[in-house]
Amino acid sequence: MKTNFKEALKTGLSGGLLSGIISGLLNYYVFPFPDSIISNVMGHTFGGFFCGFISAAIGIILFINKQNKVADKIIK
Secondary structure, eight states, X not given: OHHHHHHXXXXXXXXXXXXXXXXXXXIIIISOSOSSXXXXXXXXXXXXXXXXXXXXXXXXXXXXXXXXXXXXXXXX
């Protein structure tokens, strides 16, 4: 149980860190200083959706990678 929690924590932190970096870059380069409220809302919506997707994808990839390593040890 402790190992699963540590792995989940590492995965969540790495996905969150990468998402934060991507969100910052999106808000700086793609949607810089919006002219209106709707532009601001759309920028944050797009950034949140994209970063959430990236975090989920990173979590799934790391989980699958970990499971494959465990399966390889069992098979050998």
